[in-house]
Amino acid sequence: MGIEEIAYQNKDIVSKFLAENLKGKTFRVYGLDLPGIRDVRPTNLPTVKANELRIDNLFELEDGSIAIVDYESVYDEWDKVKYLNYLTGIANRYFTDKEACPVLRMIVIYTGDIRRNMVSCEYNIGAIRINIEAAFLSELDSDRVFLELTEKVEKNELLNDEELMKFMIFPLSYQKKEEKEKKLKEAVELAIKMRDREQQVFALAGLLAFTDKIIDQETAGRIRRAIEMTQVARIFEEEKREALKRAEEEKRHAVTQVTRIFEEEKREALKRAEEEKRQELEQIVMKMLRRGDAPEDIASIITGYSQDDVKAIRARMEF
DSSP, X not given: OOGGGSSSOOOOXXXXXXXXXXXXXXXXXXXXXXXXXXXXXXXXEEOSSSSEEEOSEEEEETTSOEEEEEEESSOOTTHHHHHHHHHHHHHHHHHHTTOOOOOEEEEEXXXXXXXXXXXXXXXEOSSOEEEEEEEEGGGSOHHHHHHHHHHHHHTTOOOOHHHHXXXXXGGGGSSSHHHHHHHHHHHHHHHHTOSOHHHHHHHHHHHHHHTXXXXXXXXXXXXXXXXXXXXXXXXXXXXXXXXXXXXXXXXHHHHHHHHXXXXXXXXXXXXXXXXXXXXXXXXXXXXXXXXXXXXHHHHHHSTTOOHXXXXXXXXXXXX
């Protein structure tokens, strides 16, 4: 039993798409110097207790460590007990599976409501000490990011990995809840305008996954419908490409068949022409023999006939 069984519940198409497309990307755009993402893990953590821990995001990084990512819009010292439960829940799963627990990283991404000077990144209660790696979205130039993303999308330009990571999370960089919700809706509308379907689904899925604490049911439903429509469109495009491919293949096959038939008819025509020419020459040889011409004279005049050939024709005539 491996790390993929830390959690028992697989996510829907959104999480599966994120898992595939977040691979290789990093959190450096948020000011976190972490290895790239190797995989996205489900986030329900069944423990030996009756309760169930639910974390925001769980990632396996390229160095083999596990990053637990939580998003907070307020700072509360007691949240660190929650993080401790996350860590012990994961460690307990490895203990249950009799596997060595990898290095665990506790990542907290604070929304635009929180400033760096408001936060302590250490929790030390003597026997236990937690070091938190924190990112502060308040330090992101939100309006400039949104303007740059809008310009690129409207020009039908592809976003790079850093811009895609910003796209998923920039609505959280605003301070007030109303601003966050407003920018989230604007981000959804902007994502829907993307021409590249892979990037469109990635952006929509990321918005749905990373902003689930502020997203309302209506916006979440719109994102899901947009993703479904994009998936349907992708299937349609794939089917259209397959149909075109089959049509091209059938066309090539038909051309090959026609070419082969033409070549066969051409060979048959040449064969008939050669036979007709041979018969005409043979008739000329027979006329010359009836006239009394010697075989050696005939062979010297008719190209392609030796004396023996002429004598063979004479023998057939005499027979």
